[in-house]
Amino acid sequence: MSAFRKGFTDGIPIGLGYLAVSFSFGILAVAGGLNVWQATLISMTNLTSAGQFAGLTIMISGGSIVEMIISQFIINLRYSLMSISLSQHIDKTMRLPQKLFFGEFHTDEIFAVSMGRPEKLGKTYFLGVIIAPYIGWSLGTFLGAVCGEILPTMVVSALGVALYGMFIAIVVPPMKHSWKMSIVVGLAVIMSVCFAYVPGLKNVSSGFAIIICAVLASLFGALVFPIKEEKDLKTESN
Amino acid sequence: MDWLVFFKYLIVMAGVTYLIRVLPYVFMRKEVNNSFFKSFLSYIPYTVLAAMTFPAILHATDNIYSALAGLLVGIIVALFEKGLLVVALSSCVAVLLIEILQKFVLHL
Numbered sequence: 001m002s003a004f005r006k007g008f009t010d011g012i013p014i015g016l017g018y019l020a021v022s023f024s025f026g027i028l029a030v031a032g033g034l035n036v037w038q039a040t041l042i043s044m045t046n047l048t049s050a051g052q053f054a055g056l057t058i059m060i061s062g063g064s065i066v067e068m069i070i071s072q073f074i075i076n077l078r079y080s081l082m083s084i085s086l087s088q089h090i091d092k093t094m095r096l097p098q099k100l101f102f103g104e105f106h107t108d109e110i111f112a113v114s115m116g117r118p119e120k121l122g123k124t125y126f127l128g129v130i131i132a133p134y135i136g137w138s139l140g141t142f143l144g145a146v147c148g149e150i151l152p153t154m155v156v157s158a159l160g161v162a163l164y165g166m167f168i169a170i171v172v173p174p175m176k177h178s179w180k181m182s183i184v185v186g187l188a189v190i191m192s193v194c195f196a197y198v199p200g201l202k203n204v205s206s207g208f209a210i211i212i213c214a215v216l217a218s219l220f221g222a223l224v225f226p227i228k229e230e231k232d233l234k235t236e237s238n
Numbered sequence: 239m240d241w242l243v244f245f246k247y248l249i250v251m252a253g254v255t256y257l258i259r260v261l262p263y264v265f266m267r268k269e270v271n272n273s274f275f276k277s278f279l280s281y282i283p284y285t286v287l288a289a290m291t292f293p294a295i296l297h298a299t300d301n302i303y304s305a306l307a308g309l310l311v312g313i314i315v316a317l318f319e320k321g322l323l324v325v326a327l328s329s330c331v332a333v334l335l336i337e338i339l340q341k342f343v344l345h346l
Contacts, residue, residue, distance in 0.1 A: 020323045034239050038248075045252035050283050054290065055251045059239065065250055072254040075286050078279045079255075081270055083263035096264065103260035157300060158334035161308040164295040165329030167287040168309075172316035174284060181284065188285035189292045196293045206294075213289035218281035227277040 003121070007128025010113045015132030017109070019140040024162045025052060026144025031156050032060035036145040043141035047107055047134070051076045053163060058207045067207035074211055082111040089115060093122035105130040184221035188213045304336040 001009075022043055029039035034056075046052050054071050057063075083106050087099075094102070102123070110133055114121055148156060175182040195201045195209035204212070270276065292309075299305045311332035315325045340346040 024323070024326055034244070038239060038241075038244050041248060042251070045248065046255055048255055050286055051251075051255060054286065055247070057290065059244070059247045065246065068247060068250045069254055072251055073258065074282065076255050076258050078282060079259045080262040080266075081276070081279060083259050084266045084268075084270060087263050087266065088269065099263050100260060103263040104256055106259045106263070154337065155334065158330045158337065160298045161295060161305065161312070161329045161333050162326040164291045164298060165308065165312045165326030166322045167291045168312040168329070169316045169320070169322045169325035171284050171288050171291070172313055173319045176317060176319075181281075184281050185284055185288045188289045192289040193293050210286060210289045214282060214285040217285040217289075218278050221281040221285075222274050222277035225277070226273050227280050228273065 003125040004128040006117075007121075007125040008131060009128075010117075011110070011129040011132035014107075014109045014113065015134075015136030018133050018136035021049060021166065022137045022140030023144035023147075024159075024166055025056070026141040026146070027148040027156075027159050028053075028144075028163045029056055029141070030145045030148035031160060032056060034059070034145075036142065036149065039145040040138060040142045044138045047105060047137055048076055048079075049108075053167075054207075054210065061206055063205060063207040067205060071207050071211055074215065078108075079106050082106050082108070086111060086114060089117075089120060091120040091122045093124070094126075098123045098126075102126045102130070105134065107133065109133065180221065180225035180227075184217050184225065187220060188217035191216060299333050300337055301340070304333045304340070307336045308333040 025043065026036075026039050029042065030036065034042075042052055042056070046055070051072055054075055055068060058068050058071060083103060086106065105126070110129055114126075114129065117125070148159070151159070171185060175185055191213040192209065195204055195213065201209075295309050296302055296305045299308065308329040312325055312329035315328040320328075
């Protein structure tokens with residue numbers, strides 16, 4: 001099988017998964033006051049999950065540009081580690097222009113399948129692997145946004161929790177498997193409650209509050225409960 | 239949203255994200271093996287999402303009761319590891335049911 005076809009095949013399940021997640025992003029973006037094309041443009045240029053949702057929150061609440069820069073930097077910083085790992089796993093066809101182009105498409109899932117390949121990968125593989133995920137993420141957002149515009153208001157109001165529902169779906173399973181994760185996440189939640197209700201702290205804007213809670217809780221986690229392998233979080237059951 | 243305001247946010251958001259992905263791809267030659275930094279980065283997505291969700295979810299719907307229903311149902315379904323869409327939709331359905339109950343049965 002050609003490298004292009006290998007990549008394309010690897011990308012298909014990722015694309016299908018993205019279709020569902022980005023659909024909810026589209027609905028939420030429209031519910032928050034963006035139009036269909038703005039929602040779709042965000043997905044076409046960012047290709048992130050948590051980063052896009054955080055960015056959307058800041059846009060909708062009229063947050064500052066500094067807030068946007070810091071939140072995107074912190075939330076997406078993990079991609080830089082993936083890019084470094086991937087830079088050890090590519091062949092000579094990946095020169096500067098190819099890196100500048102394909103680097104945009106480093107998501108958690110594309111990183112995972114690429115690193116799972118035993119051989120060093122070139123530009124034809126990457127061209128194949130990004131197609132389905134990119135189409136899935138953009139098209140899903142577009143479809144979700146269109147649906148958000150035509151659904152009745154009561155349904156759209158209920159869909160307001162869809163975003164949080166997805167976050168719960170991401171956060172709860174690792175907590176179930178790892179008590180370390182439960183403590184670290186619990187700490188972030190307690191701080192977040194303080195920023196929402198304690199006088200004084202209440203005045204901190206929501207974007208900054210999220211960053212402060214996440215950074216402090218994660219620093220605590222890294223100091224007290226360092227993780228040896230990424231998979232520790234998923235398989236650990238003590 | 240106004241296109242000009244939107245583009246200001248979009249360029250910053252996409253620009254920062256692009257640079258984070260591409261600069262290390264082009265310039266870094268060595269793997270990062272610092273376990274403190276790696277641990278920090280593996281906790282970050284979860285702490286960010288948790289801080290974004292709670293307590294904001296309590297004010298995401300018409301009233302706090304429907305929001306609590308959405309939260310609880312979401313957590314329970316997530317404990318069964320049902321995946322993003324199922325958890326999200328269960329939360330939405332819980333909110334919708336409580337709001338229908340409040341409006342049409344209890345006439346609140």
